[in-house]
Amino acid sequence: MIEIRNLKKSFGSHLIWQNVNLDVLDGETLAVIGKSGSGKSVLLKHFNALLYPDEGYISIDGQNIFEKDYVNLRKLRQRFGVLFQGAALFDSISAFENVAFPLRYFRVMEEDEIQERALRSLEMVDLKQIGDKSPAELSGGMRKRVGLARAIVTEPDYLLYDEPTSGLDPLTSDEINDLINYMADSLDITSIVVTHDIHSVLKVADKAAYIDNQEISWSGTVEEMQHAEQKNLRDFIKASEYLIS
Amino acid sequence: MTRLPVHTAIYGDFTISYNMNLFEELGRFCNLLYKTLRSSTEVKTYGSNLLLEMIKTGYDSLPIILLTGVFTGSVMTIQTAYQLTTSLIPKSTIGAIVTQSTVIELAAVISGLVLAGRVGARIATELGTMRVSEQIDALESMGFNSVTYLVMPRLLAGIVMFPLLYVFAATSGIIGGVASGALLGTLAPAEFMTGAQQYFFGSDVVFGLTKSLVFGFIITAIACYKGYYATGGAEGVGKATTQATVLSCIYILFADLILASILL
Numbered sequence: 001m002i003e004i005r006n007l008k009k010s011f012g013s014h015l016i017w018q019n020v021n022l023d024v025l026d027g028e029t030l031a032v033i034g035k036s037g038s039g040k041s042v043l044l045k046h047f048n049a050l051l052y053p054d055e056g057y058i059s060i061d062g063q064n065i066f067e068k069d070y071v072n073l074r075k076l077r078q079r080f081g082v083l084f085q086g087a088a089l090f091d092s093i094s095a096f097e098n099v100a101f102p103l104r105y106f107r108v109m110e111e112d113e114i115q116e117r118a119l120r121s122l123e124m125v126d127l128k129q130i131g132d133k134s135p136a137e138l139s140g141g142m143r144k145r146v147g148l149a150r151a152i153v154t155e156p157d158y159l160l161y162d163e164p165t166s167g168l169d170p171l172t173s174d175e176i177n178d179l180i181n182y183m184a185d186s187l188d189i190t191s192i193v194v195t196h197d198i199h200s201v202l203k204v205a206d207k208a209a210y211i212d213n214q215e216i217s218w219s220g221t222v223e224e225m226q227h228a229e230q231k232n233l234r235d236f237i238k239a240s241e242y243l244i245s
Numbered sequence: 246m247t248r249l250p251v252h253t254a255i256y257g258d259f260t261i262s263y264n265m266n267l268f269e270e271l272g273r274f275c276n277l278l279y280k281t282l283r284s285s286t287e288v289k290t291y292g293s294n295l296l297l298e299m300i301k302t303g304y305d306s307l308p309i310i311l312l313t314g315v316f317t318g319s320v321m322t323i324q325t326a327y328q329l330t331t332s333l334i335p336k337s338t339i340g341a342i343v344t345q346s347t348v349i350e351l352a353a354v355i356s357g358l359v360l361a362g363r364v365g366a367r368i369a370t371e372l373g374t375m376r377v378s379e380q381i382d383a384l385e386s387m388g389f390n391s392v393t394y395l396v397m398p399r400l401l402a403g404i405v406m407f408p409l410l411y412v413f414a415a416t417s418g419i420i421g422g423v424a425s426g427a428l429l430g431t432l433a434p435a436e437f438m439t440g441a442q443q444y445f446f447g448s449d450v451v452f453g454l455t456k457s458l459v460f461g462f463i464i465t466a467i468a469c470y471k472g473y474y475a476t477g478g479a480e481g482v483g484k485a486t487t488q489a490t491v492l493s494c495i496y497i498l499f500a501d502l503i504l505a506s507i508l509l
Contacts, residue, residue, distance in 0.1 A: 048386055070390075078388040088383035091374075102387045105290070154387075 372472025
């Protein structure tokens, strides 16, 4: 279980958000939504301590992650898989080598097993045939899928998605949403999805948290979100043309 | 990265803010060097990159270094011959002056300034692009020590390969001097080499090697720092690359003066 308590973050004198309190149960998918520039990605980067807050803490399995020393923090990070907004693939190596990368350094494995695991990950995202291509040769959707394959190859406990459908056409976005559901259902992974895509939220999330006015102004289940009375949230959803009532 | 607050003082906003930023930059630079040094035992992490970096820094720089050396030596010979108009001084002195200048100063400094542009810019651009495209975040997210994996091999490659490049620069400089003297009829090769041998000292070579090692550290350390902490997309990477090159050149010249004062 992930517990976030009283989190506050500023960059210099610019407050991003404060009083952030959230719980993410094991196996759950939480969507963090909000307008562009509201600090969604900043919040996501706190889950694996890529960023540190000014106040508050995040507790995973009862331990405050911000109190860990660097060695133990690196071990914690290996429990996470992250899909970055631009996929963040390493340009100098092929798609297959990108996926195999975390296995080569952190797992004591024979080369055959590394190859098999990496191929299996690429198969899960339906990209087994493009392994030898460089990231520059791939489309945006393919890069995201390779990024997802890399994120899951180590069989993490948690998956972080930063705008997984941004910049993609509706069909490809739906494919990514289906993959997120597949990961959550078949691998029973706890997921946090940062997005402004309401269609994606409705499809993949169990719970949602809405960042507005530099705080979590609303949180609840996705069903509750569709009937929420908070004006800004309703406007946000309506702008996506997915207001149910 | 949280910036220190800027306070108004009687010295003026600009002076204080400039000085605070300078200290913050220096602190962050020293912190990066400390993390790099601390990771020196994690050979398994950076070992695979080290050979590749040595090839990119050393082997790939050879053509420009040889060219720089040859032309520097040639021009030195021509200009020294131009200045030595009296017949009271033997022509072999030209060989002595060119060789000693090349070994003590020109091979290390000129090649250092060239490599600040070639190696420094490459490193700053590579790391800066990785930073703004979140590849460094991806490494850290996987549990990698990104400083060990990215900075350490580049720094080591600079320290190891720059002295080797100095040797090639000095040798090609002397060859360039011999060739230009012979081709222009200014100075026979035998005369050149007589002067060169008379004033060739091993201590000068040690001095040149020391300088090139220091320059290698300066260039790679500054380039790694600027690239690793780049922000602001493509423009930010461009800025980081330019700053890395310019600062490297400035500090090479400072270091040259300090080393000459201390060691000579």
